[in-house]
Amino acid sequence: MSGSAGVRSVARILARDDGRGGTSLPVLESDGPLALRRTRAGGSEARVMLVGAMSGPLGGDHFTVQARVEEGARLSVGSAAATIALPGQAKGDAHYDVRLEVADHAELHWLPEQLISAHGSDLYVATRVELAATARLVLREEQVLGRSGEEPGRLTSRLTVRVADRVVLDQELACGPGAPGGWDGPAVLAGHRAVGQLVVVRPEFAAEPVPVRSLGEGAALMPLAGPAALVTAVAPDALRLRRLLDEALASLG
Amino acid sequence: MSRAALLVLADGRFPAGGHAHSGGAEEAVKAGRISGAASLADFCRGRLHTAGLVAAALSAAAALGIDPVALDRAADARTPSPALRLAARKLGRQLMRAARSTWPSAELDALGREFPKGAHQPVVLGLAARAAGLGPVDAAYCAAYESVGGPATATVRLLSLDPFDATGVLARLAPEMDRVADRAVEAARRVVDEGVDALPAGSAPLLEIGAEAHAGWPVRLFAS
Numbered sequence: 001m002s003g004s005a006g007v008r009s010v011a012r013i014l015a016r017d018d019g020r021g022g023t024s025l026p027v028l029e030s031d032g033p034l035a036l037r038r039t040r041a042g043g044s045e046a047r048v049m050l051v052g053a054m055s056g057p058l059g060g061d062h063f064t065v066q067a068r069v070e071e072g073a074r075l076s077v078g079s080a081a082a083t084i085a086l087p088g089q090a091k092g093d094a095h096y097d098v099r100l101e102v103a104d105h106a107e108l109h110w111l112p113e114q115l116i117s118a119h120g121s122d123l124y125v126a127t128r129v130e131l132a133a134t135a136r137l138v139l140r141e142e143q144v145l146g147r148s149g150e151e152p153g154r155l156t157s158r159l160t161v162r163v164a165d166r167v168v169l170d171q172e173l174a175c176g177p178g179a180p181g182g183w184d185g186p187a188v189l190a191g192h193r194a195v196g197q198l199v200v201v202r203p204e205f206a207a208e209p210v211p212v213r214s215l216g217e218g219a220a221l222m223p224l225a226g227p228a229a230l231v232t233a234v235a236p237d238a239l240r241l242r243r244l245l246d247e248a249l250a251s252l253g
Numbered sequence: 254m255s256r257a258a259l260l261v262l263a264d265g266r267f268p269a270g271g272h273a274h275s276g277g278a279e280e281a282v283k284a285g286r287i288s289g290a291a292s293l294a295d296f297c298r299g300r301l302h303t304a305g306l307v308a309a310a311l312s313a314a315a316a317l318g319i320d321p322v323a324l325d326r327a328a329d330a331r332t333p334s335p336a337l338r339l340a341a342r343k344l345g346r347q348l349m350r351a352a353r354s355t356w357p358s359a360e361l362d363a364l365g366r367e368f369p370k371g372a373h374q375p376v377v378l379g380l381a382a383r384a385a386g387l388g389p390v391d392a393a394y395c396a397a398y399e400s401v402g403g404p405a406t407a408t409v410r411l412l413s414l415d416p417f418d419a420t421g422v423l424a425r426l427a428p429e430m431d432r433v434a435d436r437a438v439e440a441a442r443r444v445v446d447e448g449v450d451a452l453p454a455g456s457a458p459l460l461e462i463g464a465e466a467h468a469g470w471p472v473r474l475f476a477s
Contacts, residue, residue, distance in 0.1 A: 185292070
C-alpha cells in the first residue's frame, strides 16, 4: 500500500446511440468529489456537467475521469466552475487523468472550465484521447497560473490525441516553481498567465486541412499532421484566453 | 569509432544549412521578447528544456537504432506548427545530403528514400551519428547544443549582440545541457521497451505561435 493519504476517485461516462436519434447514458458514475449530472439534452446530443469538483485534486490525490462515446452517439461535457489545484496536507503531487474514447461516427465535445494552479499546489494532468477514423472531437484545455495576483503552483499537463491508432498530437507543458528553467521566458510563456489549447478533429480535415492562421500575437490556428487542427493560445488572463479560443472555434464553422 | 567524429558533426561549419535558421529568435527579437543577453539566456533555456529535449531524445533514439519512421511520426505529433514541421524537414534533407556523403551508410540511404522531402532533422541527426560510429549520448548532446547554438548565433546578427556575451550564454547553459542530454538518453532507452510514446513531449507555446507569425512575414533574415 502506498503511504499517501490521498483520495482516489474515478468517474465514468458511457454515451450510446439510443436508436431514436438521441444519445443515452447507460453509465454516469460519480465518485467522491467528482460528481456528474446529466443536463438538458440538445438535439441528438447528451449533455453532462461535472459539478462539485471546484476544489481539484489536492496533494496525494488521484482523480480520473473516463468517457466513452460509442458508435454514432454524441456527447458534450462541461463543468460548472473552474477547477482549482490546491496544496494538500498529504505529501506529494496530485494527479488528474482524463481518458476519452470516441468511436466511429461519434462526436465528443469536451469543454471544461479552466484549471487554476494555486500557489503551493503540484499537479500532473494527463489527458489522453483515442478516436476512431471517423470520430469527431472538440476539446478545450485552459490553464490559469495562479489566482489573481498570486504566484502559480507547479503544473505539468500532457495532452495526447490519437486518431485511428496514430498519434496526431503529443504536447506537455510544465510550468511553475520546480519546472525546468525558462518556462516563463520568451520561448515558452513570456509572463502570460493563461495558456490554452483547442483541438478539433474532423475526418474531412484529412482531405482538406484547415489553413494556418495567426490570431494576433498570442495565438495560432494550425493544421496538424492528421485530420486535426490545433489552436494554441497564450493570454494575460483567463477571460482574454477564452475569447481567443472562442473566436478560433467560431472561425472553423 | 571516433569521438572526434562528434566534433565534425556538431561543428557549425558542417554543411547542413543550420545557419539559415534562428530557432525562433528572429520572431522573438522583433516582438521584443529578446532584447539582450539576459533575455537570450532565458529564451535559450526555455527552448532547451522543451524543443531541445524532444530533439535530443529523438536523436538519441535514432542513434540507438529505433525505427526512424516511427520517430518521424512522433516528431510530427510533437510539432504542431506546420512552419516548424516544414523547417525541420528542410533541415533534415540538407543534413541527409551532407551526412550521406560524409559517412556513407545503408540506413541513411534507406531513410533518404523513405522521405525524399526530408525527415525531421533530429531523426536524421541521430542516424548520422550512428553512421559516424557515435552513440546515443553523442547524438543527444549534438541536438541539445544545436537547440540553443542556433538562436544564440542568430541573435548576434539580429541584435548586434556582442559575440562574447552570446557565447557566455551558451557556456552558462552547459550544466543544463548535460541534464537534458541525460534525460534524453534515458527516454530513448525507454523507447526500446515502451515505444515512441515514452519520448518527452515538451512544448513551448510561443515558439509554435511565433513560428507561424514569422512564416507570414514578407521579408525575413532567417528561414525559421
